[in-house]
Amino acid sequence: MSLIVQKFGGTSVGSLDLIRRVAERVNAARHDGTQIVVVVSAMGDSTDRLVDLARGICAEPDAREMDVLLATGEQVAIALLCIALRSLGCPARSYTGAQVRVMTSDVHTRARILDVETQRLRADLDRGVVPVVAGFQGVDAAGDITTIGRGGSDTTAVALAVALRADECQILTDVDGVYTTDPRMVPQARRLDRVTFDEMLELAGQGSRVLHLRSVEFASKYNMPLRVASSFAPGPGTLIGREDPRVEAPVVSGIAFNRDEAEITIAGVPDVPGTAHRLLKPVSDANIEVDMIVLNAPREGKVDLTFTVHRNDFGAALKLASKAVEQFAGATVTGNDRVAKLAVVGVGMRSHAGVATQLFEVLARESINVRMVSTSEIKISVLVDEPALERGVRSLHAAFGLDR
Numbered sequence: 286m287s288l289i290v291q292k293f294g295g296t297s298v299g300s301l302d303l304i305r306r307v308a309e310r311v312n313a314a315r316h317d318g319t320q321i322v323v324v325v326s327a328m329g330d331s332t333d334r335l336v337d338l339a340r341g342i343c344a345e346p347d348a349r350e351m352d353v354l355l356a357t358g359e360q361v362a363i364a365l366l367c368i369a370l371r372s373l374g375c376p377a378r379s380y381t382g383a384q385v386r387v388m389t390s391d392v393h394t395r396a397r398i399l400d401v402e403t404q405r406l407r408a409d410l411d412r413g414v415v416p417v418v419a420g421f422q423g424v425d426a427a428g429d430i431t432t433i434g435r436g437g438s439d440t441t442a443v444a445l446a447v448a449l450r451a452d453e454c455q456i457l458t459d460v461d462g463v464y465t466t467d468p469r470m471v472p473q474a475r476r477l478d479r480v481t482f483d484e485m486l487e488l489a490g491q492g493s494r495v496l497h498l499r500s501v502e503f504a505s506k507y508n509m510p511l512r513v514a515s516s517f518a519p520g521p522g523t524l525i526g527r528e529d530p531r532v533e534a535p536v537v538s539g540i541a542f543n544r545d546e547a548e549i550t551i552a553g554v555p556d557v558p559g560t561a562h563r564l565l566k567p568v569s570d571a572n573i574e575v576d577m578i579v580l581n582a583p584r585e586g587k588v589d590l591t592f593t594v595h596r597n598d599f600g601a602a603l604k605l606a607s608k609a610v611e612q613f614a615g616a617t618v619t620g621n622d623r624v625a626k627l628a629v630v631g632v633g634m635r636s637h638a639g640v641a642t643q644l645f646e647v648l649a650r651e652s653i654n655v656r657m658v659s660t661s662e663i664k665i666s667v668l669v670d671e672p673a674l675e676r677g678v679r680s681l682h683a684a685f686g687l688d689r
Contacts, residue, residue, distance in 0.1 A: 288410070288451045289314075292324040292420060292442035296459040297516035298362050299329030307516065308369035311415060315375060320410050322449065324420045324442040325366055327358025332435075348393035352422075352432045355394075356381070359419035359438070367417050377415040380405070382430070385416075387423035387441065389431045395572055396423060396431035398440060398503075401448040418445060436497030443503040443511070454509055456496060457516035462523035463488070463495050465687040466540040471679055473688035477538065478521070481528040484538050484630055485511075487664040491628035492543025501525070528632060536633040536640060537685040542678055544671060546576070547599035547622040548656065549606050550591040554613045556583035561590055563612070567605040573598045577626070577659045577668060591657060593668060596622050624656060625674040628666035629681060641665050647684045653677050 291311065298304050314321055335354050339346040363379040370377035382389075386402035409416045420438025423431050433440055439456055446454035461476060463485070468474040480488070482505035489498040495513055504511045504525070514522025554560050561580065568575060577593045594602045599622045610616040634640050644665055648655060653676065657668035669677055682688060 286318055286320055287453075288320040288322075288449060290322045290324060290442050290446040290449065290451050290454045292438055292454070292456050293326065293516055294438065294456075294458040295326040295329050295332070297457060298325055298366065301365070304328075304362075304365050304369050308366060308373055308375070310516070312370060312373045312375040315415060321415055322406060322410070322445055322451070323366065323415060323417045324438055324445060325359060325362045325417060326420050326438040327355075328362050328365075331358045331361070349429060352393045352430050355432050356419070356422045356430050359421055363417045363419050370415060370417070375415060376413060377417055378409055379417045379419075381419045382422035382441070383424040383428075385418055385445075387444065389423035389425055389433060391425040391427065391429070391431065392572065393429075394432055394434065396425065396433050397499075398423060398433060398444045401444050403445075403448050406445070406449065433499075434497075436494075436500070439497040439500035440503060443500045443509055446509050447503065447507045451509070453512055454504065455512045455514060455522075456500075457514055458495070459515070459517065460495060460513070461515035461518065461520050462513050463493070463525070463539070465538070466678055466682050467493075467542070470542075470675055471682045471688070474682065475687065477523050479524050479526070479529075480538060481632055482525060483528065483663055484632055485525045487628065487630040487661065488539055488541045491541035491630065491664065491666050492545075492626060493539070493541040496525075535631055536637045537629050537631040537687065538633075539630050540627060540678055540682055540685075540687065541630060542625060542627040542674060544625045544674065545596040546593050546624050546626050546668065547596045547602070547620065548591060548593050548624050548668065549599075549603055549618065549620045550589060551606055551610055551616060551618050552589045553587045553616045554590065554610065556586050556588040560588070560613075564590060564606065564609050565592065567609050568592075568594070568602050571601060571605060573602050573605075577657050577666070579657050593624070593626070593657070623671045624668050625671040626666055626668050627674060627677050627681070628664055629685065630664045632663050634663050634665075643684060644681065647680050648677055651676050651680050 367377040388400040389396035420441040464474040511525040
């Protein structure tokens with residue numbers, strides 16, 4: 286008997302009718318002889334409403350209390366889904382992250398999963414009960430409720446699938462798979478039948494919102510097959526797994542982009558070892574993730590450092606950078622939160638030359654200025670002015686033949 290973990294996102298359980306539809310789908314799969322563990326996100330935009338409530342009281346609410354508050358969104362969803370399943374005659378039991386014992390670190394609002402206890406889940410499965418687990422949350426060693434960041438329900442689902450040794454982890458959402466780029470921007474975008482872990486890691490890391498980056502990292506580490514499919518209509522979706530050496534990979538598989546970028550430039554700091562560390566350490570100590578970094582060629586013993594952060598962290602990072610440069614006489618800090626990143630991704634780039642040349646040729650033809658460049662073995666990402674983003678994505682999608 287196969288065992289799968291199915292995760293349903295907030296749009297899939299955004300109303301009572303949608304919850305009933307999910308219950309019918311889970312019940313049908315169970316009748317087909319499949320053992321199922323369900324992971325559920327909060328209903329629709331309920332998490333946003335909870336955040337608004339907290340910020341209506343305080344502009345910067347305490348992180349521990351935010352975790353207590355936000356975890357209630359998933360608790361509502363799992364209870365309602367279990368009620369719907371039981372109304373269909375399907376035995377089901379709901380679990381919060383603390384009840385399952387999804388053990389996490391103690392960094393509130395950004396905790397990391399450390400371990401998952403599965404005894405209660407396995408006992409339910411042996412008795413024919415469908416466990417319904419709250420995504421996005423866990424508990425730390427002190428017994429405090431924690432959350433693992435936006436999109437964390439994907440990570441919860443993969444962690445459960447790995448712990449239970451499931452055959453597959455399915456992420457069921459409002460899209461029917463992974464596309465060559467966002468079809469809302471490029472109507473000619475195509476659904477991909479299969480994507481490698483490496484490609485999905487790059488796509489997620491560069492801004493594709495289909496899957497949470499940490500969930501792909503987890504799945505890749507433990508070789509857990511992931512499938513992204515629609516919760517609203519049947520279909521094979523997109524399978525994410527190891528690279529198949531028998532199949533020649535396309536040079537470029539997809540184009541990802543991210544509007545939520547901000548750029549900070551620190552100019553005129555000494556060109557000596559340790560300068561970059563002294564500038565970036567306060568940012569990392571504040572749990573702010575730095576994405577792209579460029580250090581320019583030195584001039585008269587001075588150098589400029591430019592890095593990017595998520596736009597939500599721009600204000601805090603700019604303050605930290607401004608404080609850090611006080612130790613360097615004459616250094617200045619400037620910021621720009623109206624930039625965007627786009628990236629071309631494909632495992633075929635490992636064995637094909639000329640991808641970067643073609644990318645820069647297309648952008649030049651569109652009069653799009655490149656502010657920063659970052660590369661890996663299977664990715665080239667560039668930072669551009671936000672107004673040029675859509676034009677760049679459409680042009681590159683056509684130039685690399687992704688609409689065919």
